[in-house]
Amino acid sequence: MNDSKNYQQKKRFFNDLLTIYGRKPVLEALEDSTMSLYKLHLADSNKSGGIIAEIIKLAEKRGVEIQWHDRKSLSRISRNSKQDQGVAADIKVDKHQSLDHYLQQKTNERSLRLIALDNITNPQNVGMIIRSVCAGNIDGLIIPRKGCAALSPLVIKASVGTVFKAPLLHCETLAQGLGALRDRDVTICTLSSHAKQSLFEYQAQQSVVYILGNETEGVSEEVQKLSDQQLSIPMNNGVESLNVAVTAALIAFKQ
């Protein structure tokens, strides 16, 4: 029993780690004392000296484990050989966890306000959404591992570093995540320009998740089928749509 519990805890720990890559992002993480680094990964093809020396020195000073890999193994860790520059790091952000784990901890004491992303592929948009959601009144932002832009340096940059403070919840696919939310009686709202009900007039009676669809295609058909409520943002001057990060902000700061 204890072994199984241990295994579950370990699995959760590794699942919740965020792997960042690129020399500058990793250096900045090492310089930030509030950031928990679990492991530093370096390709043995890196030339010594310069920023690599600086990274190693800081990691040693902080007692972060350093692991060396051949170039190919490192790209398997970073999942982005074009941009990792031979450097990656696993970091632990307290506010990042799996949606399942998050829901297990939550009792029903109050209604939750969540936002979920459905195939948002532009890193710039994902970063901007994280920034707005982090600042606004949202309990968690659900980013499925499948379909959405990964938390790459581009996302981190566009989030202006808020990715390390934001309550991010992950799941494999959005459909799976929505299944878990359904079981908890969370109302599933999709944003759609055709909907009659205005976002601003809608008052949720219980926990709610607002789903933002792909920049071009909108909410996918599979997810649309699971929707309890469709909402639109009333627009003037014949404008047809808003930037998805702007929509996220309007939800996050909805009064």
Next chain:
Amino acid sequence: MNDSKNYQQKKRFFNDLLTIYGRKPVLEALEDSTMSLYKLHLADSNKSGGIIAEIIKLAEKRGVEIQWHDRKSLSRISRNSKQDQGVAADIKVDKHQSLDHYLQQKTNERSLRLIALDNITNPQNVGMIIRSVCAGNIDGLIIPRKGCAALSPLVIKASVGTVFKAPLLHCETLAQGLGALRDRDVTICTLSSHAKQSLFEYQAQQSVVYILGNETEGVSEEVQKLSDQQLSIPMNNGVESLNVAVTAALIAFKQ
């Protein structure tokens, strides 16, 4: 007297024209029958055929005057020799006008809600702001000619074409524009992260202009001095600022 009136009208007409440039943006404008084109400018260095032939054919079909220039004169018209690709067009957007002209027409029948930009230099941001403001509940967006990104193809693209529908008001410098607004008893509000009054709780008693400051520096000192009211957006999780286009949207859709 008539001559002087004529001159004023002409001056206003030319002042309100928007010069767009680049082969694709000009072609798209010609293809859009709702767009009023006043004049097409072409560099005589353009190779004939291809997209240039298409542009000429469409302009002739629509009866748009074509003017040929040497390369140098064309860059004076486009003001961007690096990106004009030898093509520019003056277009008349009904909703673009000078702030002075706009204020002359307005009687005091109801309160105005305006947004003004103070040194917003990133074309992506200017475009996104135009899109959100155009969709939201704002009577006019003031973009000073000095200090802000010009309405370049980058801005047009980021606005997703809404620049041609948006109520844009121009003035030379923001300080001049604010002078004119002051004379009309418009309350000048600046957004600042340090302000105690929340944007969401603030209820304007009369016409109001919300000023958005530069992405890095915030509202300039010169403009800050003219401010009647400072407003902030309350933020969670230690986030220090929002993207300026997101802030514009929160103002434009403020309930």
